[in-house]
Amino acid sequence: MEIRLKWAAILLLALFLAGWGRGQGDETALFAQANAAYESGNYTQAIDRYLTLENLHVVDARLYYNLGNAYYQTGDLGRALLYYLRAQTLAPRDSDLMANMALVRTERRDIEGDESGILEGLAALTTGLLRTVELAALDGLLWVLWCAGMVVYILRSRWRETLRGPLLVVGVVVVFGLLLLVSRVYIQDNRPTAVVVTPNSQVMSGPGMDYLPLYPLYAAAEIRLVESRAGWVRFSLPDGRQGWLPESAIVSVESP
Numbered sequence: 001m002e003i004r005l006k007w008a009a010i011l012l013l014a015l016f017l018a019g020w021g022r023g024q025g026d027e028t029a030l031f032a033q034a035n036a037a038y039e040s041g042n043y044t045q046a047i048d049r050y051l052t053l054e055n056l057h058v059v060d061a062r063l064y065y066n067l068g069n070a071y072y073q074t075g076d077l078g079r080a081l082l083y084y085l086r087a088q089t090l091a092p093r094d095s096d097l098m099a100n101m102a103l104v105r106t107e108r109r110d111i112e113g114d115e116s117g118i119l120e121g122l123a124a125l126t127t128g129l130l131r132t133v134e135l136a137a138l139d140g141l142l143w144v145l146w147c148a149g150m151v152v153y154i155l156r157s158r159w160r161e162t163l164r165g166p167l168l169v170v171g172v173v174v175v176f177g178l179l180l181l182v183s184r185v186y187i188q189d190n191r192p193t194a195v196v197v198t199p200n201s202q203v204m205s206g207p208g209m210d211y212l213p214l215y216p217l218y219a220a221a222e223i224r225l226v227e228s229r230a231g232w233v234r235f236s237l238p239d240g241r242q243g244w245l246p247e248s249a250i251v252s253v254e255s256p
Helices: 009-018 026-039 043-055 061-073 077-090 095-107 118-127 132-155 157-190
Strands: 193-196 200-204 213-218 222-229 232-236 242-246 250-252
Touching: 026 043, 026 061, 043 061, 061 077, 061 095, 077 095, 077 193, 077 250, 118 157, 132 157, 213 242, 222 250
Parallel strands: none
Antiparallel strands: 193 222, 193 250, 200 213, 200 242, 222 232, 232 242
């Protein structure tokens, strides 16, 4: 499958106009250098340039997408998926991004099923469709429409029969939408997604090497963080299994 680069002309223009207190065009030049390095096959240099932009607090789906591509080309499936997932939080409906994520997931060693938890499953329903802010805006719009309909229902008795069915349907959709939004926000805040970035990691039963070894995890395994303690993190897998890994073995999807 071809891995295509996104040139991000809009990002280049924004970087040029913004400047961020540095020489205008510095960030634009970095992005152009990174893309040129990628196209020439110098993926290590491309990664270095892209990461420099990320360290300058550039938050853009195309930057993350290109970083994912560069890491994939170096064989680093863990960081490739990490940056694809970061891009997904900003551009959930990008078809190229979805295809590349699917490619990485077929190549990793850990096979993962659907989320087993109720809240996790509800949150996953909209992850590939809407950003959190888009879901909140949609729920807000439906709520306003329902309230407006209720006002008409109360004030215009002759319309009540006509409005009763639509109001019921919209009300159910609003409640379900709020449930999706609440589960999404709760999971993001309390069970954030992380990716295993080390090639082979031993999961332990507790926060340290003195505990019982449980099973291995490999690069690009997707986990949810539960708690951290003394340089270790407790996590859960989609199938419900839990364990502990060193913090150095994982990176959170939440953008830095």
